[in-house]
Amino acid sequence: MYDRYQGLIFDMDGTLLDTEEGHRKAWSEVLAKYDMELDLEKVIALNGSPSWKIAEFVINSYQVDMDPYKLAQEKFDIVEEMVLDMVKPLPIVEVVKSYYGKRPMAVGTGSMHGFAERLLQHVGLKDYFMAIVGADDVQHHKPAPDTFLLCAQLMKVTPDSCIVFEDAPFGLQAAKAAGMDAVDVRYL
Template identity: 30%
Template sequence: MSLLAPVDFTPVAVLFDMDGLMIESERALLECWREAALELELALDDALWLSFVGLSDRACHDLLRQRLGDEDTVQALLHGLQRRYDARVDAGLPLKTGVLELLALLKARGVPRAVVTSTRRPRALQKLESTGLLPHFDDVIAGNEVQHSKPAPDIYLLAAQRLGVAPSYCIVLEDSVPGVRAALAAGMTPIQVPDLVIPDDAVRALGHRIVDSLVQARALIEPALKASLPSGA
């Protein structure tokens, strides 16, 4: 399969990750990470934070504890990070190019849409409300609603169950590698729109579609939607 081949089936639902995929949040979070580490005089490079992309809060905390050792330092870092990031969220984070147009297309064609994010539900709803995205979705499935986070398939299987659709006919839009692996493990078709973390050869070997933007993702999805329209539509 070509990595830019249009989707070859009629999707019954499209599932969206949130941070880095629809919301321009990862760059803001990276800046807050740098500032919080600098305040505590910690020598932490960007690669550490980038390794957290797509993981649950619990997994990120465990990785930080392994790196820093001292729980008090971990908590101080997280507190500084959260304080700065809260201010960014409250001020409003921008949307990714093409997200509103894609959502409008799917709504017009009657395709169910859900947010599937590793973020905890209260925070996810806050972000979706502040960006105006929440009304565009039929459901929100958050990281604290499953026992095993991405790259386990649990959260995507729960999304299919909640929407009442077959996993094999779901398209997943993801920016992160854990999210792509979760979608594949759930038997779904992922389209990856990388943000800060560029896919390496091992990721590309997974064989899924990788595009530069949600505009390109729409170009791969729309032909399948047109094919499902009744004659004369």
Template identity: 35%
Template sequence: MIEIPKNVKGLIFDLDGTIADTMQYHFESWRKAVTPYGIDFNAELFMSLTGKPRTATILKLNELFGTTMNPIEVGAIKSSHFKTLVESTKEISIVADVIRKYHQVLPMSIGTGSTRSGAQKTLEVINMQQYFDIVVTSTDIINPKPHPETFLKCAELMKVAPKDCVVFEDGILGMQAAESVGMHVIDVTNYFTMEFTF
């Protein structure tokens, strides 16, 4: 069981790769969408972008590779491919067990770079939507991770000071976001192995 630091008053969870084992599906979907543009979308590149919303990811790839991908068109390809895979998503049990243990004990929220509809679908597939009244998505913020807006909004809605929150994350951008405002961070990748297959 993951240990929660003492005196923590609120729990914030990233979704993809933290509660839901979706990262392989996101990886495959991104590869399908951007490989035609000559981008070698490998696991290292993927992990460096984890937490960014779809449009921001495509704009960053354009910047890195000098491509001119249309965020709407390429994003639609990525999204439609992901939808063909999402139904077989499983929970990440070591994190899901924390959620079940602290449900109605501490305030909990989700802070994700996913869209509102994408987050709702993923939570339904893993049957965890009943644990979260507060879900902050890319649809609800202006500045995505590594900016802390997502997590600050979670804290505000939970009525918990940022310093009293712990954030569960798998992505470097999310960890940076949480640490920048003095939140505790639990790197969930210390508790399970994430590998990507091509």
């Protein structure tokens, strides 16, 4: 079905892996210390963003003087164990398995690189990918195209010959900005 593409790029959270429950639980625990909570309906628009962007949104909505990077780090310090306990592969993994060895594939995620590697290793998917690009690998995050452009570069394929699998509006915008076709996995 995707044979005409030279490279396949997958978002991780919400596309390859169901990590939402673990992330939500970690945010709830951290924010409760400051008498704040995550407004899931408003934050959904930030899906695919690095944690510091979500922290910045929460801080701004509560109009408090906090460092978003520090708050994001607090969440990061507890999220890995929670996510590892709850993570489940999503159906798009079948596409990964069917194209393994046939096309270069990469993961382009708003999660930190090391965290993405550990999660993919945990579910047995890390070796399927030629490259992993995390939030700490690029200066400009989704909806900027940098994540996906770096994936294409690392796979040694042109951006216009890639397809991106995404579940978030920022990621879909990033794919378009990179000149790549995209599949919104929420509608598969």
